[in-house]
Amino acid sequence: MPIQNRQKKLVSTLQTVKPSTSSSKSNQDVAEKISETLITLGCKSLPSTYLLHLLNPEVIQLVLSNPLLRTKSYLDFFNFLQWKGSTSPYQHDISAYLTLIYRLFKDRRFALAKHLLNSVVINEDIKCTATVTASLLENVCDGSWIRAKLVDMLFRVYSDNRKFGEALETFEYMKNNGFKIDERSCIIYLLALKRSNQVKSAFRFLRKMLEAGVEVSVRSMTIVVDGLCKIGEIETAKGLMDEMAGRGIKPNVATYNCLMGTYLKQGAFEEATKVRNLMEQKGVAYNILTYTILIDRFSSCGKVGEAERLFQEMHQKGIIADIYVYTALINGHCRAGDMKRAFILFDELTERGLSPNAHTYGSIINGLCKVGNLEAAQMLVDEMQSKGINVNEVIFNSLMNGYCREGLVDEALKLQVVMEKKGLKLDVFTYNTIASGLCKAKRTNEAKRLLITMEERDVTPNKLSFTTLIDAYCKEGDLLGAKRVFHEMEKKGVKPNAATYNALIYGYCRKGNLKEAYKLRDEMEMNGIAADIYTYTTLIHGNCMVRKVDEAWELFHEMPKRGLQHNAVTYTAIISGFSKEGRSDEAFRLYDEMIEAGLKPDDTVYSSLVGSLHTVKP
């Protein structure tokens, strides 16, 4: 039957119903007629003009509740009514939605039911409180077993939408009405909380789960343990694990991975080893993630040999490395400057059918930038682009850093323009990298300008930005400016570190103001920041400059006592100090000592040693 004829028929059908009366009987008649039309003719034939003034919520409710209607028909009817293209789209009330959701669920169309429930909770025009929604849901379910499923679905939907208050209210509703609460739904809520940085709420909720009689497993516990570890509450996490053990919930490999990973990130190797021992003791085998974390952390802190050993061990145990493992190991070698091994692994993973991704390329490109091979880095950038992998902010930052290290800060500035053109956001890394590149190129004014303006572009300067800025002022000899920035950073609650103090100490040394430099050294130590190799080297150099080589010598002696090893720069400073004073015996003795320590002297050492031979003792 052609569409037009169908419509004519429907119109005539509808006209037989008196629209003026609003009694239930009449509503029922209308509903029945509409249902009949829908069953026999389908939804496409509904002419909106006539229907809209015959309809009211009760009629709609009746149509939607008609068991004779097939799912497709009432769904079409529902959508037809609120079709946005019509002149007056109809706004269903919440009961209409919930009725439809119930029917969809009954017809096992779960995804659609959930989708609609989602629109109920986010639609400002129809949404009710969680308790009201839950009880309305129960109403439309008419005592069916489905009501428990639907209230559970409501809990999940609230969680998915980060509506934590409503989700909790639904949870309480289920608890108070004797529903059995599924742990898997609670996990969705826990994860949503954790992802919104509401770890403490997740922690409290876990307790609520236990109180409500939910069968809590190690999964829920691990989510909370992980969250607590991530916010640095590792002791709370351990306390929780003990408490749960008392309830028979034992940690598994995932739980241990969280704990161990956190310790390793903090550099607490002994604690991490304790976790590993505990795993062994309890017979909990490592999985691929355990190995990834271990390989990644050892790689990051320069213990790439240990990372390689774990990589072998993993293979012996029959665990096949994935792209994460390869990337972690490659990164370790790149950081150590061993590009040869990095490329061997890169080829190996490709041969094994794995595809390098942006992180893998990022590691290799960064490694190449560090060793100054910018052409090769550029080639890899081209390669990844040809594979359709986007060059992201991190890779741009790596490249900029590479150029800055080579003194090619203008190339870095060109990349900045490219980044902006691509719509990539310059982040704190970008600004800090370029600023320090500018400082190194003695373009301190540009560096200062960049760091001062970054805030205007919504990038919050961090410790490093302030330190670089202080460094720029110090290099210009503007100690007042440097001090001003130092105080400004304190005021903003950004804590200085050793590098910050060292920049200032350098500034004072450069002016020959050793008194102030020493004062700063004492101040940093009082604030719990240990003087490091840079602090000492700067002070040694500063003393030598004002011909106080004995003071320098004293500092040089102090270093090993404090666990600081001399490096080539320290030796260079002290050797040239003695040389300048014409104390060539001491200078040569230190030179031999330096060679013996396996340190490579640079040109400065030679020239100062040669120079010392011509200097007449005062």
Next chain:
DNA sequence: GTAGGGTTAG
């Protein structure tokens, strides 16, 4: 529906 990867300063 547990847990994982690449970038910055002296």
